[in-house]
Amino acid sequence: MGKRHEMAVRTILEENEDSVIEIDSSKGLEPPFAEEEKILREEDLVLPGTYHHKRNVISINNDVASSVKGYMVCDLDVTRLNKIHKHLWLAGLPSASRALHNQVRVGREIIITESADLHIVWRDNVVTLKPLPDYLLSYATWINTLCKDEDLYRSARGFLYSYTWLISSKSDLRIAHAKGLISEDIKWEHWAPFSAAVVSRIQGDPSSINQRYIYGELRLKRLNLIYRFSNASNFKTMIRGYEYGYHQYSTYFERNFKWVLTAIIYITVVLTAMQVGLATTQLNTSAMFNRVSYGFTLFSILAPLITLVIGAIIMLILAVFNVRHALGEKARSHQ
Template identity: 40%
Template structure:
């Protein structure tokens, strides 16, 4: 496997080194990355860092169900995202790249090491999984930045380094797109056969166990949103309010009907009113009990984490 662009197009050229495979460029690397709930230096384990920074194992576990969350087509360009009223939110997690929720679009800034031919040759090309993920991430930027207005937005939001101007980006994009499309489609990670993915549906897939059942997936879904209990109950139990309103209207109508005296001798109607009233009381008590149990369960779940 070869880098997706030539040595003439490379935008970053780090110093040569014979003892280390990681070229030194401290100002272009994160200070630390999280792995197994611990902070580690990228230089201490380059392959682990690249796996965390590029690969999308959770999305890959949902690969055969991604058609429920998105379409197999390129993501909209940045200026179209803004035209739709979406706010571009920066995320450093590749599994959240091009995931949208309501008026927010999560995008991972393009890592500057992906602009170096040498870095590709030494650290990415020898590893198929890394290569497929890196190529997919780089290719996704050809979707997002198609015009000068897109490039301006990318600079303003910090998605691309300021040094990447229009002539440089045009040259890089042309070299990526000149590759055989069918071959490129086979080379990229399967996540990038889809463009934008809807977060609400990813959360549903994760909670239903399509990514493997676990208590964490059941509670947090694919991507955790608000940590406030109020928001959680409004989102998951808001429909109960509509049910309670409907029950109240029906009970009031039954009460009026009985008060008219017309159904005074209608035992079937009176029995139906009785059963519905008892069922309504049971439903309300069950809903309250469920909400209380849910609150205690979430409290202990977060307390134990």
């Protein structure tokens, strides 16, 4: 079990080593707040006992620096978004996201996620938010871990910065407490000066944050399109996109084929109008109207059949893909 845990942590660190530069804090990496501005004392910080990484559950050893770092690298990982950064302008604006009270005002339901790359991602009337990790409020954690790795440092600063967008008033803080986004021990008199210090330091050095946080809210449908077509050679990516949110085929068709119902209603209205038109003397003798009616009638017969065939093909492809994926996971679990 110990070897498996060590290998899993090493895998997390190796996956990020292309963009990770080990630097100590003496080279200019400093916490985004002063020690006297911290909200959380080191002795009050309690890290999780375990975390998930690629379907594996990994335990955290607080006495081993690499174990703690591996957890934080995984917890703040936004590699998927960085891979498509040049296309993110299609999914969002390079500006701060709405504050929490405005998210509620526009009718969005706040859903909790523990994935940093789904933080402030929205679809329809839902926005997913990752709770603010307590360790980002600890000065000692910044000095001992976050400031010793440039990539992790930039991700941590960017994520913390995003919460200064979300919580900018007392009403925002009340919503954050109610939704479990931030510790209830953090009061307004703590957050107000802390967030002001963070903003003043980060806005003065925007290059110190991960490039994902140049953008605020990102639209999930656009992210799915970007992911599918920016890596069209990858069959898995083409099927699943950025976030595969369909656990039933019925959900997939409900979200992607709503337009069919609208089309059927429109066709029905047009056919009814044509029937009325053919009953009149003026249009009944019109060669052009008869040709149009004939063509549209054929179209209204064939179009639903073609749509059904396409839907059946898509369902078959999804079924084959899911079976292959399940068999692959089964084979990996036995290795």
